[in-house]
Amino acid sequence: MKLSIVIPSYNEAKTIHLILDKVRVLQLVNDIEKEVIVVNDCSTDDTNTEIEKYINQHNFPISYHSHAVNQGKGAAIRTGIQRATGDLIIIQDADLEYDPNEYNIMLMPIINGHADVVYGSRFTSGRAHRILFFWHTIGNKFLTFLSNMLNNLNLTDMETCYKLFRADIIKGIHLEENRFGFEPEVTAKIARIKNIRIYEVGISYYGRTYAEGKKINWKDGFRAIYCILKYGLFK
Known part of the structure; x- marks a missing residue:
């Protein structure tokens, strides 16, 4: 069995080598x-240089692709999914907010034959969780609540980066969103697959401040609401 790890990157020169390590x-x-x-995704800092340097310095195969124009996280994820050859696919941000050592926790429901898709929840874990923004937490929980209501799910963290899919399932879904709308879109489209088995496991979360490079903003929150309604109501 092979796990394809898709890492969308935009202006992550300071952390890309650390996550690859x-x-x-x-x-x-x-x-x-x-x-x-x-x-x-057409970074404007030294991300490209750092990735190429890492590839040259380590005996570790990396499939590297670069967008000529900035398109957004969702578009970068689509590119990665299209090029993945593994049996399973997981999304990994290029920053250090999520810990790859927890892949094994997420893999177990699929390995044990229980799940087709696994979400890593930042809100149901007894593991480390950085204390940050109150309104971000309220926003995340509201978006998850709205998504659950329209898709008849009981997720605790729809907006999580850590989503693990059986490759045949995610490759069979037509994805459209270019930015952070990927999360509500893929959740809605997975939820309507007949007999799909979605599981959730608790993960740690080492969140960043905006000074440290966090990119999502209030505009993305309104786009998420639009996507939840678009893909949840108009199926």
């Missing part, structure tokens, strides 16, 4: 093979 040394359960796919 974590992925490189990670040992997956059941000797699952790793495939790393990095998609640089």
Whole structure:
């Protein structure tokens, strides 16, 4: 079995080598093979240089793709999914907010034959969770509530980055959103698959401030509401 790790990157020159280090040394359960796919979404900093330097310095295969024009996280994820050859696909941000060492926690429901899709929840874990913005938490919970209501789910963290899919399922979904609308869109489209088995496991969360490079903003929140309504109501 092979796990494809899709890493969308935009202006992550300071952290991309650190996250690649974590992925490189990670040992997956059941000797699952790793495939790393990095998609640089036309970064304006030294992300491209840092990725190429990393590839040249380490004996670690990385499938590297670069967008000529900035398109957004959702578009970068689509590029990564299209190029993935693994049996399973997981999304990994290029920052350090999520810990790749927790892939094994997420893999277990699929390995044990219970799940087709696994979400990593930042809100149901007994693990480390950085204390940050009150209104971000309220916003996340509202978006999750609205998504659950329209898709008849009981997720606790729809907006989480950590989503693990059976490759045949995610490759069979037509995805459209270019930015952070990917999260509500993919959730709505997965929810309507007949007999889909969605699981959720608790993960840690090492969130960033805007000074540290966080990019999502209030406009993305309104876009998320639009996407929840678009893909939840108009199926």
